[in-house]
Every structure is written in structure tokens, then in C-alpha cells.
Amino acid sequence: MNVLVAGGAGYIGSHTVKRLRAAGHAPVIYDNLSRGHRAVIDILGVPAIMADLNDRPALTEALRAHKIDTVMHFAAYAYVGESVDAPLMYYQNNVATTISVLQAMADANVDRFVFSSTCATYGNPDAVPVTESEKQLPTSPYGRSKLMVEHILKDHAAARKSFSFAALRYFNASGCAMDGTIGEDHDPETHLIPVILQSILGVKPEITVFGTDYPTPDGTNVRDYIHVDDLADAHIAAMTRLQPGEPIFCNLGTGNGFSVKEVIAAAEQVTGKKVPVKFGPRRAGDAIALYADASRAKAVLGWQAKHTDPQSIIGSAWKWFEKNPRGYAGKGAGY
Numbered sequence: 001m002n003v004l005v006a007g008g009a010g011y012i013g014s015h016t017v018k019r020l021r022a023a024g025h026a027p028v029i030y031d032n033l034s035r036g037h038r039a040v041i042d043i044l045g046v047p048a049i050m051a052d053l054n055d056r057p058a059l060t061e062a063l064r065a066h067k068i069d070t071v072m073h074f075a076a077y078a079y080v081g082e083s084v085d086a087p088l089m090y091y092q093n094n095v096a097t098t099i100s101v102l103q104a105m106a107d108a109n110v111d112r113f114v115f116s117s118t119c120a121t122y123g124n125p126d127a128v129p130v131t132e133s134e135k136q137l138p139t140s141p142y143g144r145s146k147l148m149v150e151h152i153l154k155d156h157a158a159a160r161k162s163f164s165f166a167a168l169r170y171f172n173a174s175g176c177a178m179d180g181t182i183g184e185d186h187d188p189e190t191h192l193i194p195v196i197l198q199s200i201l202g203v204k205p206e207i208t209v210f211g212t213d214y215p216t217p218d219g220t221n222v223r224d225y226i227h228v229d230d231l232a233d234a235h236i237a238a239m240t241r242l243q244p245g246e247p248i249f250c251n252l253g254t255g256n257g258f259s260v261k262e263v264i265a266a267a268e269q270v271t272g273k274k275v276p277v278k279f280g281p282r283r284a285g286d287a288i289a290l291y292a293d294a295s296r297a298k299a300v301l302g303w304q305a306k307h308t309d310p311q312s313i314i315g316s317a318w319k320w321f322e323k324n325p326r327g328y329a330g331k332g333a334g335y
């Protein structure tokens, strides 16, 4: 299929482009590079349009010119803390921009849509593992922006009978391409595994563990780390199952939770190096434990995570960070 990957120069989008191509599809990147990387476009070597998704004429033209069948929509802002400080920016780029994308798709008669949702739409769930029927009470503008889009998609699909969609609620995306060619690079980097590895490499002074008195076996938060290639494969599975009138809502996780201390220990095992750790107080708003019930994704998408141990995920990230401690910024002039 011809797939427009909105946000394809970002972390999860770029890995999905790579997996789409490996699976015989024809991905086209569409990205304004506000938070993505020119270097990854060059490395992937696929057609790319550098424009904003709110530029409706440019997007409609791209959809038509590349005969797009499906849009995968990764483009968004995705920092919880930033969303608290700048909620309008989040509602503008995550909600209003998505409406503009749906309008451009209708103009170009493109009716298949895969959306990056998040476990942040659940807020602090009552129970783990989290099932899709858990109440959705997000605790940040970021989480609310994603839940709003889920509602918009339902309403749009009810009105436009030819439209089909999947909303995939990711847990903690992690790891890098297994061949080390592309990887994770956010600025600022807040994700646990990159911060651990950059602390080992001296790019960051240390990693701060926020809270050691949580009611978990070792007192630190527990999360579900899902490899980015597994996420990408779930998108491809969802894309091939899209049907009008049958919206897909699925958690994407491994179904296992690992604590911060367990991830640090796994990183030391993989790298053979000591992680410089500082212990700090709890951070406001952090849930105690969040991991997915992944059974619906298996039943509906025929998909389950292949990388289920932290060593495998960290090993793939180490391959990237050892060579690119500062991410794409270390790739030379122009990047």
C-alpha cells in the first residue's frame, strides 16, 4: 500500500517507515521537522514532503500525487509537562491539526487512518494490567488532546461511511532499529532508556530516579516498555485490517511491567557499565504502575510483541547510542 507517514521524521514514525518498506509497502514521509530530523529522511531514502500538516493544499496534493491509500498519523507534541505549561499549543497541534488532516483526506478521498494514541488517555487506571475498557480519565492536556481525537474519529467515521480507522494506545515506546541505522532522538530527551544510556556515555551527568517509596516490589515506578519495531509492526497489522464501520481501539504493550530499578540493572548487564544514578523524590502526576493487557491486540490485530525482555530492547538502543551518543546531532553539518 501507499502510506503517508505524518511525523515520519520523528522517532516512532521513522521506524515505521523502515518496517513498512521492509514489508513491501511504499511509505512517504510528511513532516515539518519541528521535532523530527532531516538526517533520518536521508538515511531512509524514501520520498519526503517537508511541510506542515495544517497546510491543507500541500497535504491534499501529497495525498493525490502519491496515490495514498492510508495515512498513519504520528505527528504531535508529546511531552506531558510541556502540555501543562502550554495547553493551547497542544490542543492546536494535536487536535486542530488532526482535524485539518482528516479534512485533507476527505478532499483527496483517502479514507484509511491509523492514529497514535497513548496509555496517557487512561490517566491513573484503577487496575493493572490496563484493558481497553478501563475508564479514560487523562490527567494532562497531552492525554486529553489524544482522547479528544479518539472521540473526533468516532464521530467522523459515523458521518463518513467510507472512513475506517484504528486508534492505537501505546505504552512506553523504546529501543531502536535492530541494525543500528536509525534510533531515538528527542530534545529534550525524557525517556528512561535513552537517559540511562546517555548517562553511561557521559552525555548526561546522571539519571534521576523519581521516587523510591512507591508500593511496588522495589519502590520504583513500573512501566510497559514496547519496542519501536513491535509498535511499527502493529501499525502495519492494523492498516491491513481497517474496515469501515469497525473502528479498532487497541493497547500496544508487551503485557509486562518493569520497574525503573529493573531497567537500570538490565542496562548495566547489557552494557557492562555502571549507571550513574541519583535518587530523588516522587514527581507529581506519575502513576505507580502502568502496563497493558495486550490480549485485544492479539485477538484483533493478530499481533503481539516480539521483544519482551528489557535486555533485547536496551541492546538495540545501545547499538544506536554507542555510535550516536548525541543522536542525529552528531551526524555532521546540515543535520
Ligand SMILES: NC(=O)c1ccc[n+]([C@@H]2O[C@H](COP(=O)([O-])OP(=O)(O)OC[C@H]3O[C@@H](n4cnc5c(N)ncnc54)[C@H](O)[C@@H]3O)[C@@H](O)[C@H]2O)c1
Pocket (backbone or CB within 6 Å): 006, 007, 008, 009, 010, 011, 012, 013, 030, 031, 032, 033, 034, 035, 036, 037, 051, 052, 053, 054, 073, 074, 075, 076, 077, 078, 093, 097, 116, 117, 118, 119, 169, 170, 171, 172, 173, 174, 186
Ligand atoms: N514516544 C512514546 O513513548 C509515545 C507513547 C505514546 C504515544 N506516542 C505518540 O506517538 C507519536 C509519535 O511519537 P514520537 O516519540 O515519535 O514523537 P516525535 O516528536 O519523535 O515525532 C513527531 C514528529 O511529528 C512532526 N510534527 C509535529 N507536528 C507536526 C505538524 N504540525 N506538521 C508536520 N509534522 C509535525 C515532528 O517534526 C516529528 O518529526 C506521537 O503522536 C505521540 O503522542 C508516543
